[in-house]
Amino acid sequence: MVAFRSNFGEIDQLKVMAAIANRMDRRSTRPVSKPRAWAEINLHHLRHNLKELKRVLPDPCDMMAVVKANAYGHGGPKVAQFLAEEGVRHFAVAAYSEGIALRKQGVLGEILVLGYTPPASFSDLVRFRLTQTVMSADYAEDLNQYGRKHGNKMNVHIKIDTGMNRLGLPYDNIEPICRMYRQSNLQATGIYSHLSMSDSQMEEDILYTKQQIDRYHQVIEQIRKAGLDPGMLHIQSSYGILNYPAHGYSLARPGIALYGLLSKEDDRPHVKIHLRPVLSLKASVVQIKTVQAETPVGYGRNYVPSQTSQIAVVSIGYADGISRALFEQDGFVLVRGRKANIVGNICMDQMMIDVTHIEGVQAGDTVTLIGQDGKETITAGQIAHRSGTVTNEVLSGIGERVERVYIN
Secondary structure, X not given: OOOOOOOOOHHHHHHHXXXXXXXXXXXXXXXXXXXXXXXXXXXXXXXXXXXXXXXXXXXXXXXXXXXXXXHHOOOHHHHHHHHHHOOOOEEEEOOHHHHHHHHHOOOOOEEEEOOXXXXXXXXXXXXXXXXXXXXXXXXXXXXXXXXXXXXXXXXXXXXXXXXXXOOOEEXXXXXXXXXXXXXXXXXXXXXXXXXXXXXXXXXXXXXXXXXXXXXXXXXXXXXXXXXXXXXXXXXXXXXXXXXXXXXXXXXXXXOHHHHOOOOOOOOOXXXXXXXXXXXXXXXXXXXXXEEOOOOOEOHHHOEOOOOOEEEEEEOOOHHHOOOOHHHHOOOEEEEXXXXXXXXXXXXXXXXXXXXXOOOOOXXXXXXXXXXXXXXXXXXXXXXXXXXXXXXXXXXXXXOXXXXXXXXX
């Protein structure tokens, strides 16, 4: 063990420790190990999906790439940087902190904060040139007063509630909406809404979606009649693009479709489009154990093999975003191109799989949780179905300690 003098600063100690570690690495003859768990992000597929989404939209309609929630688990800054290189000039995040992270990584263009920013952080909106969503008249006044006090123009998009009944100003009260365009310290450069049922093909849901779009159009017409420029218009997220592509707005906001997936694998959108999944999720076998018949495996002793089995411990768990429901729903992974059942309750940091039927499995082997191995494939949609959720949750739930590896 290395002893440090008490007057060493913490940074100095870290530097010394790093230098020692580097020397030890140079002396070691062991190969560099893989990450304990990693997600492979295929940027070629991301580029393909961007082109496909552009193809189905009328000109001129630009993309506002939704990169909230760490770009649905794909890595927000890296994904945004790549999309910027592909010509995307507008990005959407849920929280101002996500926007700051993009700016610190050199992402240019407009970054719209879709959610709430507390007044105490309004200065960050100005400092990092973020566009804030206005969701109420009171909130607009708070932003305007901050701008007046500090001599700033606050860049905003106005959110209209056309039937989602979440954030936004009521569509049928036009006066406070118009007032926002007249506020001296608000720079309202866009106005948008969100469709609550655009993924559904049921007749009543289609009618409701069209009603939402009509309400949005009514607001835009009234703003223009008041002699005001509404700015950039956007209402279509992924399913709005795929099921209602003909509407010619300024922007479209693809989220899950940009990453090559639908929220549910059996959805059949109106538009024929070929999307390619961008993310594969993998981990490593870290140990093989021979478990005798009738010997329990894992927490709760919920799995007991009927015969002597080879059980592999895999370096990923529910803290990395793997749903504990997968064991209960007969979930499996891929090892050496073959399916291996998940056995025992999934732990926080590990999981166990039965590899008795797969010859030669050893520590260091790659385990595929989402993606392809040989002729076998596991999709995020299959994981979502087994977990009783949607692909959006599966991907965005992948933890930060899962290393992202970018492939182009």
